[in-house]
Amino acid sequence: MSAPDLTHDGFRSMRGAVFRYLFALCALLSIATTVAIVLTLLIDSLDFFAAISPIDFLTGTRWSPTNDPVSFGVLPLVSGTLVITFGSALIALPIGLLTAIYLSEYASRRRRAFLKxxxxxxxxxxxxxxxxxxxxxxxxxxxxxxPLSTFNALSASIIVGIMIIPMVSSISEDAMSAVPDSLRQASYGLGATKFTVSTSVVVPAALSGIFSSFILALSRAIGETMIVAIAAGQTPRMLDITDPGGMFLDSIQPMTSAMVQIGASDVVGASTAYKSLFAVGLTLFVITFAMNLVSEWIASRYREVYQ
Incomplete structure (x- = not known):
């Protein structure tokens, strides 16, 4: 009986240990990057709130960090962000969901392999x-x-909605594809049509994944920067629900656009106006982080487990 190849086994063991530590290092690096970003936002935001009251920042209705009289009310920026998010949701959520239903239930395997x-x-x-x-x-x-302004919320909302359609459709289609075929076959056995099976069986069974795709897509819309900076304009103003037409037809300024404007301006690095960039960024981070938590809660709360 020949002796085992200890050299080969030792090499395999060492290689496994190297890859294990390499993967752990990559995981720690991603966590460290996230922690560094959060700490940067917190530290500079605390400097800003030392000069400006958090209550004035969170409840103020005028945003003018560089023009006299200066004002740091974030509500107009939140208002602009909500307008873009709402407008993009009207486009992306129904189109993305219907696309996912088609890919999952109606398209042939060959078409799905091309269309997705x-x-x-x-x-x-x-x-x-x-x-x-x-x-x-x-x-x-x-x-x-x-009668649109050159820069307006409507065009920005449409394009942001188009941009996040793949996120809605892809995640929703994956959730629908995970629904067991036995549920579909049982419904067909009861005489249900394909439309009934799709809307009354598959969609409810995949609801947790669908809602998660909605929230993740809206989080992406909230954090979108370049589209709104180019197309929506730089006019911070409060949301007026009594005038939905004017709300979309005129120029607005979401939070991300305001951050770009401040970062590209000639404000002094240690000034309050510059520090407001981090306060707005922290506000945006809290909003998107809360939405991601809601997405995780919905996914875990309503997830269907099939054997």
């Missing part, structure tokens, strides 16, 4: 291209019908 990657190409288009497309093509086309 083609749809996900939209997610790879640089957002600056989306922004210029909205400014150069969407706004002039809509201006024929509606």
């Amino acid at each position: 990657p083609a749809l996900e190409v939209l997610a790879g288009v640089p957002t600056v291209i989306y922004g210029y497309f909205a400014l150069v093509y969407i706004t002039p086309a809509l201006d024929v019908i509606l």
Whole structure:
């Protein structure tokens, strides 16, 4: 009986240990990066709140960090962000869900193999291209019908909605594909049509994944920067629910656009105006983090487990 190849076994063991520590290092690096970003936001935001009351910041209705009289009320920026998010949701959520239903329940395997990657190409288009497309093509086309400003929330909302469609459709389609075929076959055995099976069986069974895709897509819309910076304008103003037309037809300024404006301006690095960039960033981070927590809660609370 020959002796075992100790050299070979030792090499395999050492290689496994190297890869294990390498993967652990990558995981720690991603966590360290996130912690560093959060700490940076917190430290500079605390410097800002030492000069400006958090209550004035969170409840103020005027945002003017560089023009006299200066004012640091974040509500107009939150208002602009909500307008873009709401407008993009009206486009992305129904189209993305219907696309997911088609890919999961109606498309053949061959069509799905072609359509899903083609749809996900939209997610790879640089957002600056989306922004210029909205400014150069969407706004002039809509201006024929509606009295739009050159920079407006409607064009930005449409393009942001198009941008997040792949996120909604891809995650929702994955959730629907995970529904067991036995549920579909049982419904067909009871005489249900494909439409009934899709809307009354598959969609409810995949509801946790669908809601998660909605929230993740809206979080992406809230954090979008280049599209709104190029197409939506830089006019911070409060949301007026009594005038939905004017709310979308005129220029607004979401939080991300305000951060770009401050960062690209000539304000002094240690000034309160510059520090407000981090306060707005912290506000944006808290909002998106809360939405991601809600997404995780919905996914865990309503997840269906099939054997």
